[in-house]
Amino acid sequence: xxxxQFVVNGLLVGxxxxxxxxxxxxxxxxxxxxxxxxxxxxxxxxYTSYWVLTLITGNAEGSPLLFLATIPVxxxxxxxxxxxxxxxxxxxxxxTDIFLTLLVTFGASIAxxxxxxxxxxANPRSIQVSFADPSMTLAGIVVPKMKLVAFAGAxxxxxxxxxxxxxxxxxxxxxxxxxxxxxxxxxxxxxxxxRAVTFGVSSAIAGGIGAFIAVILNIQPQMGLIYTxxxxxxxxxxGVGSIPGALIGGLLLGSVEELxxxxxxSQWTLAVSFSLLIVLLILKPKxxxxxxxxx
Amino acid sequence: xSTTDEESGGVLRSILPPEQVDRFLGTCDDYGWPLLGLGAxxxxxxxxxxxxxxxxxxxxxxxFLFAILALSWDIVGGQxxxxxxxxxxxxxxxxxxTAILTKDFALAFPVAFLLAGLLAVTFAxxxxxxxxxxxxxxxxxxxxxxxLVAQQVSRxxxxxxxxxxxxxxxxxxxxxxxYLFLGVxxxxxxxxxxxxxxxxxxxxxxxxxxxxxxxxxxxNTTYYKTAAWMLAGLFTGFAGAAYSLxxxxxxxxxxxxxxxxxxxxxxxxxGGSGTVAGxxxxxxxxxxxxxxxxxxxxxxxxxxxxxxxxxxxxxxxxGVVGTLSEYASQMDYYKHGGMAATDTDDxxxxxxxx
Numbered sequence: 001x002x003x004x005q006f007v008v009n010g011l012l013v014g015x016x017x018x019x020x021x022x023x024x025x026x027x028x029x030x031x032x033x034x035x036x037x038x039x040x041x042x043x044x045x046x047y048t049s050y051w052v053l054t055l056i057t058g059n060a061e062g063s064p065l066l067f068l069a070t071i072p073v074x075x076x077x078x079x080x081x082x083x084x085x086x087x088x089x090x091x092x093x094x095x096t097d098i099f100l101t102l103l104v105t106f107g108a109s110i111a112x113x114x115x116x117x118x119x120x121x122a123n124p125r126s127i128q129v130s131f132a133d134p135s136m137t138l139a140g141i142v143v144p145k146m147k148l149v150a151f152a153g154a155x156x157x158x159x160x161x162x163x164x165x166x167x168x169x170x171x172x173x174x175x176x177x178x179x180x181x182x183x184x185x186x187x188x189x190x191x192x193x194x195r196a197v198t199f200g201v202s203s204a205i206a207g208g209i210g211a212f213i214a215v216i217l218n219i220q221p222q223m224g225l226i227y228t229x230x231x232x233x234x235x236x237x238x239g240v241g242s243i244p245g246a247l248i249g250g251l252l253l254g255s256v257e258e259l260x261x262x263x264x265x266s267q268w269t270l271a272v273s274f275s276l277l278i279v280l281l282i283l284k285p286k287x288x289x290x291x292x293x294x295x
Numbered sequence: 296x297s298t299t300d301e302e303s304g305g306v307l308r309s310i311l312p313p314e315q316v317d318r319f320l321g322t323c324d325d326y327g328w329p330l331l332g333l334g335a336x337x338x339x340x341x342x343x344x345x346x347x348x349x350x351x352x353x354x355x356x357x358x359f360l361f362a363i364l365a366l367s368w369d370i371v372g373g374q375x376x377x378x379x380x381x382x383x384x385x386x387x388x389x390x391x392x393t394a395i396l397t398k399d400f401a402l403a404f405p406v407a408f409l410l411a412g413l414l415a416v417t418f419a420x421x422x423x424x425x426x427x428x429x430x431x432x433x434x435x436x437x438x439x440x441x442x443l444v445a446q447q448v449s450r451x452x453x454x455x456x457x458x459x460x461x462x463x464x465x466x467x468x469x470x471x472x473x474y475l476f477l478g479v480x481x482x483x484x485x486x487x488x489x490x491x492x493x494x495x496x497x498x499x500x501x502x503x504x505x506x507x508x509x510x511x512x513x514x515n516t517t518y519y520k521t522a523a524w525m526l527a528g529l530f531t532g533f534a535g536a537a538y539s540l541x542x543x544x545x546x547x548x549x550x551x552x553x554x555x556x557x558x559x560x561x562x563x564x565x566g567g568s569g570t571v572a573g574x575x576x577x578x579x580x581x582x583x584x585x586x587x588x589x590x591x592x593x594x595x596x597x598x599x600x601x602x603x604x605x606x607x608x609x610x611x612x613x614g615v616v617g618t619l620s621e622y623a624s625q626m627d628y629y630k631h632g633g634m635a636a637t638d639t640d641d642x643x644x645x646x647x648x649x
Contacts, residue, residue, distance in 0.1 A: 034432045092609045098431045099378040100608045103564070106380075106557055107608070111601025118594060163409050225553070229443070232436050274440040281429055281437065 005141050006262040007255045012147040013216075014254020017230050019154040019209040021238075021246045022161060023202035024231035029179040029241035030198045033090060033101045037109035038206055038231055039224030041078055044112070045207025046219035047120060048074040050127055061128040064149060068214065071153070074211045075204045082203025086196040094195075109224060116221035126218035127211075150212035157208050161201065162243055174198050178241070224269070233277045299307045327488055327571075335481040342470055349549075352473055356541070358582045359476035360534055364555070365562035365574035366483055367530040372560065373568030374496065375523050376503030377427065380556055381438030384422070384445045385528040387550035389535030394461045394545045395454060404467060408536045415532020416525050423524040427517070430506075439553075446551035460546025463539060472541045476534070480575070483530050488571045491609055500569070554597060558585070561604045567616025576615055 017225025024038045052062050052070040091110060093100045135144040165171040176184040177194045185191045206227075213219060234253050256276070257269040264272075338359075342352060364386065369546050372378045392411035396402045402410070426437045447454040490496040498519045501509040510516050539545040558581070566577025581603065588599050 028432075031298075034436070053410065068481030089605060089609070096612065100612055102378065102380075102432070102435050103557075103560065103608050104605055107561075107601040108603070110554060110557060111596045111605075114595065114597035114601075229436070229440065236433070265451075267447065271444045271447050274444050277440065278425055278437055281433060282425065 002262065003259065006258040008141050008143065010255030010258030011251050012143070012151045012254070013258070014251040015151045015154040015158075015247075016209050016212055016216075016250075017227075017234060017254050018247045018250020019158050020206050020227050021234035021250050022158050022243055023209075023242065024228070025235045025238070025241060025246045026165075026174075026198060026202045028235060030174055031086070031090070031195050032093065033094070034098075034232070035090075035199075035202070036102060036105040036228055037085070037112060037224070038105075038202070039227035039229075040109050040112040040116075041082065041203040041206035041224075042210035042213065042227045043116065043219060043221060043224045044081065045074040045078050045210025046075045046214035047116070047210075049208065049211035050125060050214055052217065053127055060125065061130065064129050064131065064146075065204040067127060067129050067211075068149075070164040071208050071211050074207045078207025078210075079200040079204040081167075081207075083196045083200035083284060085203070086199035087192075090199065091192060091195065109228070112223060113221050120221060122221055124220040125214070127214045129215055144216070147216050150216045153212050154209055157205050158243070158247060161205055164201065165243075166248040170187065170194070170197060174201075229270075230273070233273055236277060249260070250253075299364055319579035328485075331484055331488065332483065335477070337531045338477055338481075339474070342473055352469060354582075354586055356469070356473045356476050357586075358579050359473075359480045359583050360472050360538060361559060361562060362535045362575045362578035363476065363480050363483060363530055364559040365566070365578040366480070366487060366571075367527040367534070368529075368573045369563045369568050369570075370487060370499075370523050370527045371520070373563055373570075373574070374491070374499045374503065375520055377520065377524075378428075378435050378560070379438040379527075380435050380553075380560075381426075381440070381442035382527065382531050382559065383551050383553065383556040384438075384442045385419060386535035386538070386552075386555075387442075387445055387449065387547075389415045389532035390416050390539035390545050390550045391455050391461075392532075393536040394463055394539040397465070398461060398463060399454070404540065408533070409538035412529055415535070416529045419525045419528025419532075420521065423521045423528075427520050427524060432595075439556075442551055442553060442556065446547045446553075449550060452545045456546070458547060460544060460549075461539075462546070463515060463543050466540040472537060475537050479530065479533050479537075484571055484575065486526075491571060495519065495522070503569075533581075554600065557604065558600060559609060560568065561600065564614055565603070565607045566610070567614030567618070570616045570620075571615075573614050573616035580615075 020038070021041055023041070024035060027033055027035045027038070039209070040075065049067070049070040050060050052073050053062050053067060057064070072178065085108065085137050089104055090101065127147055131145050132239035134146065135142055137143070165174060173184070173189045173194045174197065176187070176189055177191055177198070181191050210219065232254060234246055234249035238247070253273060257273060260266075260272045262267050338355075341355065364382070368379065368382050368386075371382075389411040392414045393404070393407045396407035396410060397404055400407075422441055426434060426441065429437050451457050455461070490499075498509060498516070500515050501512075501514070502516050502520055506516055534551070539550070542549065559578070562577035563574040563580045564577065565581055566575065567573030584603070585596060585600070588596050592599075607614070613621060
């Protein structure tokens, strides 16, 4: 029975990991950049939501609806940050050595981290959402309501992004740039702008998820790196450029982590998931659902 | 682009004649060893001038430490083109090994130091077999993962003192560490300089430029890159081995410091990766800046470091040495004909390729 409970917990949190990873996969697939500052976007999204709620209610507590209302703000703010990041920094190193792009985003990530410490101190914070009855029991399994809301929110955000990419004109442009930037430019797509929008969308979904993380876990300035790494594991697992792959990868990683934490200790989760990653990279370098996005 | 090159070239030209810059920096077969020896002698004589035990000696010691780290990173990152974000894992292994061996097993420091280096090399060999099969993004993230896992493990184990770490009180004198780090640095510089003129060094650069072609030419690239990785592991391990006692304290955060890992990459890039002098110059330069910031603007080091990394990568991807030697070879090219119609003092027609 315990195992089922762990898996359920894992799936609930895993959807959040998946949402973060989907944004990470989008940049990787379209711009061919590993954004090492992606986790910082999650962190900034959490803080944005926290701030807005504090501005409205005076402290970081509120009803579920009020909290949900802060999410579009986090998404909008992070879209702007992502767009600016691509335009000011990343666009200058595209096409050079892969390693330089890693360094630029890592540089941005540590700078943002310390700026966040200066702004908000290193103490962990969380948003308190009041439910009359915080958790419910289904067939012997305890499900906290807020985790369920966050799970649903993450799935909705991921689905919205999928629809955006498939159905809208901008989404088609993004996919065109991902497949062949030169040809996209030839048919009149503004490649630079499209890449910046991609960066913005990716950061926006990370920011939205960050708000949910602020509710069910907590946020602090140095949390970013772990989310970046988890995204990397998930994307490698699911295959670069595959949104369904990232979704399944996220749910799986969440379950594995909860099982490790439940049966061994939460200290081992990172070591176990990274070992899995390395084994996977060697056995199946393109991931389970792998097709190279740019080929 | 070209206008700024010319402007800076104009200033530089008046200070440094390009041929001499070129000879000094890279392709200097005649001057390399004497310069290295002279540098070592000058550095070795500093403590005799009455710096012993003081603030400046500590700062210089740290500079040697970072120069070792940056140069070690560069053997794999710059020379071989496998950018590692996890070199500090070797540092941590070395640091914990000496801490445990001297404190819990009461071994003498020199013995513990050598054993720690050996341990770091062994670890590098094992890890290398796995991660060196990966390339690009995958290699970078896998090495970062190795670093984080090593840090996590040191936090859990009892022998490492867990999260609270180990305090080490019986340590050699400050002067010992000064000479130890200097000795390791000089030895490493000499070795890298020597290797860069041998087949080993050429194959490493060939792997960086086109690994498939190097394999096709019949070189066992796995052997070469693993050897380079182990060499980097050895020197990084030595640096860590001395650091734990030098610092008199070690914990997971200091032993496996991810920010330091970025710092040493920045140093190698800033100075000029793929050269012998570059990482060392970069280490001295960036450490000076970081030391100033830590004194006058506590709490902003990482902002500065991040900014420095971004500016370096965008502005001077080839670093100080790379930019200077590019300038030198450009000037050389102009001097011997080429495109420089304006350079009138050598107007004779010489073919561009000598």
